[in-house]
Amino acid sequence: MDTTSAPLPGAPGPDSWDLAGRTALVTGAASGIGRACAVALAAAGARVYVVDVAAEAAEAVAGETGGTAHVVDLSDPVAVDSLPDDADIVVNNAGLQHVAPLHEFPPERFTLIQRVMVEAPFRILRRTLPHMYARGWGRVVNISSVHGLRASAFKSAYVTAKHGLEGLSKTVALEGAPHGVTSNCINPGYVRTPLVENQVAAQAAAHGIGEDEVVERIMLDRTAIKRLIEPAEVAEAALWLCSPHASYMTGTSLPLDGGWTAR
Ligand code: NAD
Helix, strand or coil, X not given: CCCCCCCCCCCCCCCCCCCCCCEEXXXXXXXXXXXXXXXXXXXXXXXXXXXECCHHHHHHHHHHHCCEEEECCCCCHHHHCCCCCCCCEEEECCCCCCCCCHHHCXXXXXXXXXXXXXXXXXXXXXXXXXXXXXXXXXXXXEECCHHHCCCCCCCHHHHHHHHHHHHHHHHHHHXXXXXXXXXXXXXXXXXXXXXXXXXXXXXXXXXXXXXHHHHHHHHCCCCCCCXXXXXXXHHHHHHHHCCHHHCCCXXXXXXXXXXHHHC
């Protein structure tokens, strides 16, 4: 076998995971999936803007990753527009949940969820895309959800927001392609994070069952693989989307859902 042969055309080089010289802005980076993304991107060499409303935890992740904490409430448009606009990679991840039947759903919670999970990504991208276009390279990773592809009862605001994020992601894919910018969604099933731990209690109350039953009967009911996914597994997918291995992938939604959407 000829071991000196040239790599296949289009194959990424040996240092293809190297993100040195790139700057990544990660929202909701103080906890769960966002923190895991910040850690993974920093380990690959990126400078990280750790964006979160939770000041102490954001500072801790900034310390851990050698990044910079930006403590902002993403429901405040003025604060969102004060964030740095020189990111090469944007991970739109911050999110929150509210579980209630639609006819009892508080309108102000619905508005808050759209602000944080749809309007803030739009505002961040409209200010960072010109920088990416100028450099001819950019990666937008939107942490959507199975709920960007499927609905569940009692989650009207969240399902609406995630479907909105999917539309935003696809539009950015079309506009960004001539400038070397890709935009994709990652669609996890239930991930072992504080957001899910809080939901277990809320779902138990909504369905009138115990918390163990929520995990086994509701959360894992629709997945073929009967375990929660870990934040680091989601971050690995985000990192891959930032690598040359995924440079032809744009406008897609990548389910990491243990087979949920195979049904
Ligand atoms: P998490 O609760 O662990 O972390 C969310 C982070 O977002 C927190 O640090 C929080 O402070 C921050 N945040 C919330 N509101 C904010 C605001 N107004 N301004 C600034 N920061 C704010 O949650 P997670 O599970 O890591 O979720 C992260 C993303 O992944 C969310 O968009 C969520 O919808 C999505 N997701 C989670 C799961 C899951 O099972 N955990 C599944 C699919 C998708």
